[in-house]
Amino acid sequence: MNLSVRNAARLAGAGLRALLVLTVVCGVIYPLVVTGLAQLAFHDKANGSELTVDGKSVGSELLGQSYTLDKKDKDGNPLPDPKFFQPRPSAAGPNTENTQYKLLVSGASNLAADSKVLLDSVRQRRSDVAAFNGVAPSSVPVDALTASASGVDPDISPAYARLQTERVAKANHLPVDKVERLVKDHTDGRLLGFMGEEHVNVLKLNIALKELARG
Amino acid sequence: MSPVLSGVLQLTALVAALALVYRPLGDYMARVYSSEKHLRAEKLIYRLIGADPSAGMRWPAYLRGVLAFSLASVLFLYLLQRIQGVLPHSLSLGFTAISPDQAFNTAASFVANTNWQSYSGEQAMGHAVQTLGLAVQNFVSAAVGMAVAIALVRGFARSRTGELGNFWADLVRGTVRILIPISVVGALVLVACGAIQNFAGIHGIGQLTGGTQQVNGGAVASQEVIKELGTNGGGYFNANSAHPFENPNAFTNLFEAFLILVIPFALTRTFGKLVGNVKQGYAILATMGVIWLGFTALMMWTEYAHHGPALQAAGGAMEGKEQRFGVGASAIFATTTTLTSTGAVDSFHSSFTGLGGGITLLSMMLGEIAPGGVGSGLYGMLVMAIIAVFIAGLMVGRTPEYLGKKIGTREIKLAACYILITPTLVLGFTALSMALSSPPDSILNTAGNSAHGSGAHGFSEVLYAFTSGANNNGSAFAGLNANTPWYNTTIGLAMLLGRFLPMVFVLALAGSLAEQKPVPETAGTLRTEKPLFAGLLVGAILIITGLTYFPALALGPMAEGLS
Numbered sequence: 001m002n003l004s005v006r007n008a009a010r011l012a013g014a015g016l017r018a019l020l021v022l023t024v025v026c027g028v029i030y031p032l033v034v035t036g037l038a039q040l041a042f043h044d045k046a047n048g049s050e051l052t053v054d055g056k057s058v059g060s061e062l063l064g065q066s067y068t069l070d071k072k073d074k075d076g077n078p079l080p081d082p083k084f085f086q087p088r089p090s091a092a093g094p095n096t097e098n099t100q101y102k103l104l105v106s107g108a109s110n111l112a113a114d115s116k117v118l119l120d121s122v123r124q125r126r127s128d129v130a131a132f133n134g135v136a137p138s139s140v141p142v143d144a145l146t147a148s149a150s151g152v153d154p155d156i157s158p159a160y161a162r163l164q165t166e167r168v169a170k171a172n173h174l175p176v177d178k179v180e181r182l183v184k185d186h187t188d189g190r191l192l193g194f195m196g197e198e199h200v201n202v203l204k205l206n207i208a209l210k211e212l213a214r215g
Numbered sequence: 216m217s218p219v220l221s222g223v224l225q226l227t228a229l230v231a232a233l234a235l236v237y238r239p240l241g242d243y244m245a246r247v248y249s250s251e252k253h254l255r256a257e258k259l260i261y262r263l264i265g266a267d268p269s270a271g272m273r274w275p276a277y278l279r280g281v282l283a284f285s286l287a288s289v290l291f292l293y294l295l296q297r298i299q300g301v302l303p304h305s306l307s308l309g310f311t312a313i314s315p316d317q318a319f320n321t322a323a324s325f326v327a328n329t330n331w332q333s334y335s336g337e338q339a340m341g342h343a344v345q346t347l348g349l350a351v352q353n354f355v356s357a358a359v360g361m362a363v364a365i366a367l368v369r370g371f372a373r374s375r376t377g378e379l380g381n382f383w384a385d386l387v388r389g390t391v392r393i394l395i396p397i398s399v400v401g402a403l404v405l406v407a408c409g410a411i412q413n414f415a416g417i418h419g420i421g422q423l424t425g426g427t428q429q430v431n432g433g434a435v436a437s438q439e440v441i442k443e444l445g446t447n448g449g450g451y452f453n454a455n456s457a458h459p460f461e462n463p464n465a466f467t468n469l470f471e472a473f474l475i476l477v478i479p480f481a482l483t484r485t486f487g488k489l490v491g492n493v494k495q496g497y498a499i500l501a502t503m504g505v506i507w508l509g510f511t512a513l514m515m516w517t518e519y520a521h522h523g524p525a526l527q528a529a530g531g532a533m534e535g536k537e538q539r540f541g542v543g544a545s546a547i548f549a550t551t552t553t554l555t556s557t558g559a560v561d562s563f564h565s566s567f568t569g570l571g572g573g574i575t576l577l578s579m580m581l582g583e584i585a586p587g588g589v590g591s592g593l594y595g596m597l598v599m600a601i602i603a604v605f606i607a608g609l610m611v612g613r614t615p616e617y618l619g620k621k622i623g624t625r626e627i628k629l630a631a632c633y634i635l636i637t638p639t640l641v642l643g644f645t646a647l648s649m650a651l652s653s654p655p656d657s658i659l660n661t662a663g664n665s666a667h668g669s670g671a672h673g674f675s676e677v678l679y680a681f682t683s684g685a686n687n688n689g690s691a692f693a694g695l696n697a698n699t700p701w702y703n704t705t706i707g708l709a710m711l712l713g714r715f716l717p718m719v720f721v722l723a724l725a726g727s728l729a730e731q732k733p734v735p736e737t738a739g740t741l742r743t744e745k746p747l748f749a750g751l752l753v754g755a756i757l758i759i760t761g762l763t764y765f766p767a768l769a770l771g772p773m774a775e776g777l778s
Contacts, residue, residue: 023291023347035413066424199539
């Protein structure tokens with residue numbers, strides 16, 4: 001009995017020591033080495049790919065953000081600013097996880113394909129987006145109707161960007177063809193021609209738009 | 216280029232990349248686990264542990280090593296979360312202690328290589344818990360899985376000895392020689408593409424229209440890479456690999472899928488090398504590959520077809536998916552993560568089509584063996600191979616044998632116990648959760664909330680949770696609010712039992728095989744390196760899983776997908 005207790009204690013000691021040693025290796029040395037190398041070689045990316053305009057940070061190119069007015073609708077959600085290209089639905093409405101790209105918690109709606117809540121909000125978004133942009137409801141693309149996975153999707157489809165050009169041009173008193181050109185220049189194709197989907201980075205597009213509007 | 220073609224090309228590129236590293240990595244791992252030499256750093260580690268890395272262990276001793284190490288891990292991780300509140304702000308980021316039930320759940324989860332998360336990453340865990348606790352388990356729980364798989368392979372390879380190798384040596388070598396070097400390179404690739412790697416904490420950054428946005432800093436890339444490579448899956452952020460800081464573009468998405476698959480597939484080469492016949496490894500590889508490709512093709516088909524009222528109304532299955540990935544890349548990731556024991560997600564499975572969600576469920580129910588978790592995929596598949604030769608033996612009335620070892624009463628009993636554990640846990644806990652009065656309150660997509668009024672998806676949420684837990688996957692139909700004492704406790708138990716009970720049977724099986732003397736191959740021996748056997752194995756896996764889970768699948772995803 002004594003022997004087996006002693007054996008068990010010895011084994012437990014070995015287990016604990018092994019964990020502590022490996023914690024130092026994998027939990028201290030490894031992340032510090034990687035952080036050091038990353039900060040040296042890829043400083044801006046390791047720190048969140050921030051973009052600046054006139055020396056001021058305007059956000060990370062990897063994270064979506066909201067472009068809203070101070071005015072609110074009847075549900076208390078801020079109204080979208082017609083002067084800017086709008087991102088995918090994230091938060092407002094059914095996605096309670098992440099309100100308006102504030103990034104407190106990232107996440108998706110997790111609503112099912114047969115969810116009535118999701119069905120209703122897809123229909124609502126279709127009519128809202130169509131009315132806001134003055135286009136036919138049938139022309140609204142899928143990414144404008146569905147919430148993303150992260151809740152901070154930085155991109156929209158080229159179709160959704162094109163759909164917004166006329167409204168954006170009007171609100172900024174710019175010729176439509178200039179804004180169309182801007183969208184074209186900011187459309188990223190599939191990586192290496194086949195990976196992922198075509199997309200437009202909303203922040204980069206809006207920065208360029210602001211520049212253009214400023215003259 | 217059409218989206219479907221782009222999806223097919225991405226799958227092709229992934230297969231090509233895996234094929235390229237299959238032999239070198241598999242051979243390298245075989246050398247790692249059979250080399251007599253110890254690196255200087257390893258010798259230091261063994262001295263600190265107080266273990267003799269050259270001492271052979273019989274299966275009970277090997278198992279005791281696994282359990283002692285894992286128990287220490289659970290306790291350490293539990294304590295680390297419980298004391299988070301008193302750690303300095305730079306380590307805790309101001310987050311308080313995790314509640315006892317959630318701390319138990321998380322400790323069980325990461326030690327069991329599951330990485331089920333009932334917390335939201337960026338809203339609960341500071342640098343200390345993430346980096347010193349969770350990321351460490353991402354390494355060592357993977358190394359434990361590989362060690363057990365190698366012990367089983369040695370059981371086939373060795374004769375007339377009970378010794379299966381040394382657990383401490385296998386644990387340390389797997390970590391130091393395989394996981395860490397790949398992780399350092401992989402992490403830098405991710406950072407080069409935009410994944411973050413800093414210790415900045417939570418801070419505000421500017422916005423174009425004024426105001427600030429709250430952003431988390433953290434050692435994300437270093438954790439992301441091992442989370443995929445070790446088939447762990449626990450995200451730094453709540454959105455997991457859908458978050459742009461974890462998975463910035465379509466290339467990193469494919470790269471992460473590659474990291475998930477590379478060790479489980481290459482281990483079949485290691486297995487072939489160690490048993491002295493690489494063709495045996497190819498047969499196992501073919502079995503895994505056929506299932507993985509078949510399921511991925513099915514997933515792409517159902518997601519592109521986007522059935523379901525809400526998806527039809529939207530014109531595509533983009534709910535819970537990122538624009539930069541699209542449907543094809545998300546489908547590849549979804550089957551990859553559920554057919555391994557990973558559980559990382561780049562899109563949210565709960566919002567997939569009914570049948571797509573069903574495929575993720577079925578993928579896990581197969582036991583995560585195609586190609587499965589690091590190590591656990593190989594030993595799970597070898598247990599299924601034993602069942603398959605047993606079935607073949609019954610057909611011709613001959614004592615079955617596999618790799619020169621007789622599959623007798625003892626072996627088949629151990630294999631049968633192995634395959635009964637997870638279904639018992641999954642179906643038992645799901646039934647209990649549906650029968651009790653309060654656990655169903657956690658369901659998001661309730662009957663009243665469904666366009667059909669069926670509530671099938673709500674049932675799937677619970678079934679998914681226990682399937683994911685008991686199979687050590689970790690992904691979720693995340694609508695379920697799992698942070699309740701009931702789910703934290705039961706899923707915690709399912710994860711621990713689903714991880715360590717099978718290991719008991721695998722190691723006992725390994726010990727029993729290693730003691731045998733080899734039986735000579737005769738004309739009547741089933742040729743287990745031939746396509747016929749791979750076909751039989753695929754059939755056995757699908758039939759056994761189908762018979763076990765069909766009723767449960769019919770109530771959930773099939774009811775949703777076919778209505």
